[in-house]
Amino acid sequence: MDKFVITGGNALQGEIPTNGSKNSALPALAAALLTDEPVTLHRIPKVRDIRTMQRLLIDIGSQVEVDGETVRLHTPRIVSPEAPYELVKTMRASSLVLGPLVARSGRARVSLPGGCAIGARPINLHIFGLEQLGARINQAYGYIEAEAPGGLRGATVQFERITVTGTEDLLMAAVLAKGETVLHNAAREPEVVDLADLLIAMGARIEGAGTSTITIQGVEKLRGAEHTIIPDRIEAGTFLIAGAITGGDVTVTRCEPAHLEALVSKLQQSGVVVTQPDACTLRAKSGGLHSVDMTTEEFPGFATDLQAQYMALMTQAEGIAIIVETIFENRFMHAQELARMGANIRLEGRQAIVAGKRDLTGAGVIASDLRASASLVLAALVAKGETVIDRVYHIDRGYEKIETKLAQAGAQIRRVE
């Protein structure tokens, strides 16, 4: 298992480019199942979750050609409408094939995801939505079997709570359903809008993506399309925090500033000078940091996927910051590891109270999930001495060459096998 060895103390300087969004690329790859024509996707990041999704699609019957950041998918027919436990257990987003498979072939068999490091993360809302669209669902032997032999039919779906991949799954199911589907309390994340843009390019009729109500008029068939994935806002946000936490001056290029407003606002309130040199660039120049409370919310609120990184930042801010996690019930695993490095963090249920500014020191720490690992990398960049982060396969799920990008900006970080 690979480890990162990081020696802290260098202020990061210079440009760091953003890759395409992992969480946008995953549903886009699944959407290619909806047509028998080729779909070409640009700016697909080279991360482990994407490779897992490609493996899954190949098993289902897709031909997948990868050429740099471009992936060409062609699924003349569905060979096996199944997402096996072996893949679902390593990546919960595998459940994104449920909607497209039922829509295209009238049948899907998808393993139920088990527990997860950040919360229970059930997929009951995906199932509920598909039932509204007329699918018959049976759960047995750890699998969900969905059937709609006569095809899905449009319906009104009122989500009990906002779910990102649930909204995406239902969107992909509804585009081929007969008649109109209305999704209420839909997720407004940019990744949902990006998926809707791809589906529209494939011939789907969708209105309202990016708002809480999405209306879909089903069509009989979708065609092939070419689409470029949006920039990864979480990766970009992680690099802005890397600049801020090290007292550096980092310019994040190829990003979408409109997707980062909640983070930028918190950075500015805490004393970081954030400017936008051009339409797809943000620069974070750090002054003295002071604590600012933060509560995670669905988009356009502060992303839960940046909460761990923000907590690392607050360990270096003067004062006390209260961080409230509202999306996942167990997403504070990084707090104990940060504490091992000298952070002063008290956990009270869904609330973390971070007292700064503390001098951190290098230590051996363990990455527990993707974003928790990113927060440990950030903390290590300012810690005195050497930090060894174990289980960096978590970070490889969602960050492409993070060590190379950070090293180019002056970080002392290396991967050891």
Ligand code: EPZ
């Ligand atoms: C997506 O996960 C992202 N993953 C996550 O990114 C992200 O943290 C999350 O949205 C929230 O923004 C992808 O896009 C692939 P949810 P998702 O359904 O869709 C509950 C990362 O680090 N819920 O919006 O699985 C759920 O338990 C990650 O890149 C139900 O109760 O999240 C959670 O508390 C990890 N029933 C809340 O809703 C359901 O059927 C929001 O989850 C579905 C969800």
